[in-house]
Amino acid sequence: MRALATILLLLALTGCAATPPPEAGLERLPGADPTFGATMQEWQNREAQP
Amino acid sequence: MSMDGLQQAKLAICQAVNLEINRSVTYVSDQAQFGLSEYWQTSREVFRRLAGDCEDQAIVKAAVLWDQHGFSEYELTLAAGFALVDGPSGGRFGHAVALWWSADDFLNPWVLDNGAVSLEVVRYSTIRERLDLWACCNRHEQWRLVRRP
Numbered sequence: 001m002r003a004l005a006t007i008l009l010l011l012a013l014t015g016c017a018a019t020p021p022p023e024a025g026l027e028r029l030p031g032a033d034p035t036f037g038a039t040m041q042e043w044q045n046r047e048a049q050p
Numbered sequence: 051m052s053m054d055g056l057q058q059a060k061l062a063i064c065q066a067v068n069l070e071i072n073r074s075v076t077y078v079s080d081q082a083q084f085g086l087s088e089y090w091q092t093s094r095e096v097f098r099r100l101a102g103d104c105e106d107q108a109i110v111k112a113a114v115l116w117d118q119h120g121f122s123e124y125e126l127t128l129a130a131g132f133a134l135v136d137g138p139s140g141g142r143f144g145h146a147v148a149l150w151w152s153a154d155d156f157l158n159p160w161v162l163d164n165g166a167v168s169l170e171v172v173r174y175s176t177i178r179e180r181l182d183l184w185a186c187c188n189r190h191e192q193w194r195l196v197r198r199p
Binding site for chain 1: 088090092093109128130131157184185186187189190191192193194195196197198
């Protein structure tokens with residue numbers, strides 16, 4: 001129980017985990033992207049609804 | 051850079067969540083459940099139905115890690131691409147997983163899969179020849195993977 005509490009405290013203190021840096025090999029994907037971008041954006045829109 | 055205690059703890063949480071969601075959310079194809087070739091359920095829909103395909107299982111894993119375990123939306127993302135499976139029923143098919151971008155190696159995230167490629171939470175590099183991820187997203191942004199391990 002104490003170990004779990006420690007883990008949760010550590011996670012709370014470091015909840016601002018680093019953004020993947022450019023060297024992570026990511027680039028912005030437009031919502032109109034025909035492969036996965038449009039599907040992802042459509043899901044994001046529905047997920048954001050209350 | 052090796053994983054410190056915090057990263058080890060986060061990996062243990064990822065492993066537990068991956069195992070629990072793979073057990074709890076029954077795999078049902080979008081065609082069988084919705085009559086559609088592709089439909090990404092919201093996390094609320096998956097929690098209600100406890101059924102879905104690969105991206106739905108990944109969505110619930112991400113939601114649990116974001117909302118219940120304090121993972122940021124930049125260290126934990128969804129990812130989509132293609133899986134390659136050997137054998138008579140094998141081939142290339144669309145697939146989705148959750149990724150944990152551990153701070154020790156941002157180029158080589160941990161993959162939370164439903165067993166299509168791996169039941170264990172493993173580094174992307176270890177299954178790279180069987181999993182070709184193209185894009186990832188959180189609830190607000192999306193990216194193309196331009197470099198892979």
